[in-house]
């Protein structure tokens with residue numbers, strides 16, 4: 001009996017120890033939040049650069065395609081490498097090579113060639129020096145050729161014929177976006193409801209997908225099921241591709257998103273209103289937020305992005321008497337297992353209503369109810385943890401409103 005029991009406790013002990021070791025490792029292991037797929041496991045090959053082009057630099061494309069260059073250079077794509085937040089985050093994460101395949105995707109933009117992989121998951125590439133490395137091109141981030149160069153040809157929507165460079169017709173311009181804006185996260189040990197940067201999955205999961213299509217039709221696009229990114233992120237314009245060329249319907253190279261308050265405001269419908277009073281001695285207000293202009297969630301992109309909404313009761317000196325604070329964010333438990341806990345962001349067309357009751361007898365000095373909605377590129381805690389000294393603000397207002405309480409009171 002004794003022997004048996006001690007052997008049993010030995011087994012239990014070993015199992016427990018193994019479990020503790022496993023959990024401890026899960027708590028400190030390097031974390032790979034996405035799955036490396038064929039789409040971006042290696043940089044884009046620039047072999048077979050068209051003879052007619054001197055280099056792959058955006059500056060050279062600019063010598064003929066001025067306006068496209070101008071627009072691109074105001075976009076975050078042109079800063080995908082120099083972006084100080086990216087640089088700090090990348091260093092904090094151990095300068096992984098795979099990050100480069102989307103942030104500086106051309107082989108010539110990278111110091112090393114990827115010769116193979118040490119692990120099945122392709123997080124540990126075998127690197128060799130790259131003699132074709134071009135430091136200047138590296139600073140162009142997601143440069144023209146990253147989207148336009150494939151197998152020595154320039155991808156474009158028209159299939160034009162010019163002596164400037166060979167062209168291959170691009171069937172669906174959105175395919176270009178999917179290369180970098182779709183990452184998968186499904187592994188045995190992760191429990192994501194939508195993938196880590198789930199923009200495309202978010203569009204597909206919008207319940208009113210039919211209405212999505214209707215919106216697509218209104219803008220002159222067919223209502224197929226494939227998410228249409230360029231419709232909103234590359235607005236239409238009429239102009240020639242090159243000075244003096246044929247006027248065509250083109251897409252502006254703007255790609256506005258979280259870094260642009262106007263773009264976020266365009267997606268957000270916000271209203272502060274007085275609601276029917278819950279009882280004769282109280283007043284009630286509602287802040288309603290609706291994602292009316294983004295096919296994916298608002299906000300979308302990295303899980304860093306979030307909105308905060310505050311409703312405040314303020315006295316005549318501007319002192320806040322009471323405040324409700326709401327966070328609209330994707331909440332993820334990272335360790336020991338990645339679990340998608342709660343998602344309070346705004347899916348398309350589903351209004352979110354925050355109610356705020358005021359009892360004038362309890363707060364007799366109150367004079368206004370105020371609402372403020374802010375977009376955050378990242379959390380202040382995370383900013384501090386990774387040591388990112390931001391020069392640009394990491395949060396900004398996208399809505400502000402106030403309602404005076406006094407009119408009724410003076411009666």
Ligand code: HEC
Pocket residue numbers: 053055056057060061062063064065144145148154155156157158159160161162163164165167169240241242245246248
């Ligand atoms: C010497 C001038 C010149 C240079 C340099 C040049 N292009 Fe072009 N490109 C043209 C001309 C001309 C056309 C055809 C215009 C037309 O038919 O309206 C064109 C067409 C295009 C198209 C549309 C193709 C289609 O038919 O759908 C794209 C995309 C494009 N260029 C991208 C680039 C990129 C990217 C670079 C730099 C790597 C570049 N071009 C460099 C002159 C140039």
Ligand code: HEC
Pocket residue numbers: 076077079080081083086101102103105142146147173174176177178179180181229230233234255256257258259260
């Ligand atoms: C080669 C990879 C790549 C491709 C292809 C690509 N993107 Fe991006 N995109 C990025 C990266 C990297 C960033 C983030 C850069 C940063 O903030 O450092 C980004 C950022 C953005 C943003 C966010 C802007 C902001 O203010 O934060 C939008 C919007 C966007 N891309 C739209 C598109 C669309 C639409 C397409 C397809 C036409 C596309 N992208 C194709 C890599 C890519």
Ligand code: HEC
Pocket residue numbers: 058061062065068069070072077142143144145146147148156157173174176230234241249250251252253
């Ligand atoms: C993030 C990907 C991306 C980058 C970077 C990019 N383009 Fe484009 N470009 C596209 C897509 C997608 C289209 C097709 C739009 C459409 O359907 O008309 C396009 C179309 C074009 C066209 C044809 C006109 C039009 O709008 O259809 C030209 C010319 C062009 N790009 C030039 C450039 C130049 C020059 C640069 C760099 C300064 C550049 N592009 C950078 C994605 C990109």
Ligand code: HEC
Pocket residue numbers: 177181199200203227228229230231232233256257258259263264266267268293294295296297298299300301302305
């Ligand atoms: C109906 C219009 C619409 C469509 C379609 C759309 N977007 Fe957006 N997108 C927006 C608006 C508005 C914003 C700004 C608010 C936000 O961040 O959600 C935005 C923001 C973004 C951002 C910024 C995230 C960040 O980190 O700053 C990215 C990336 C993005 N969209 C990618 C895409 C991609 C990829 C597609 C196609 C699969 C797409 N969008 C389709 C309207 C649209």
Ligand code: HEC
Pocket residue numbers: 040083085086089090093096098099100101102103179180181182183197300301302377
């Ligand atoms: C599959 C392509 C891809 C890979 C790989 C990738 N990124 Fe990105 N990254 C993007 C895109 C697209 C965006 C912008 C849209 C968004 O917010 O989802 C972005 C945005 C970012 C941002 C936000 C930048 C800003 O200006 O706010 C940071 C930081 C970042 N990436 C860091 C990294 C790091 C670190 C790695 C490697 C561990 C990495 N990325 C790997 C595509 C990629």
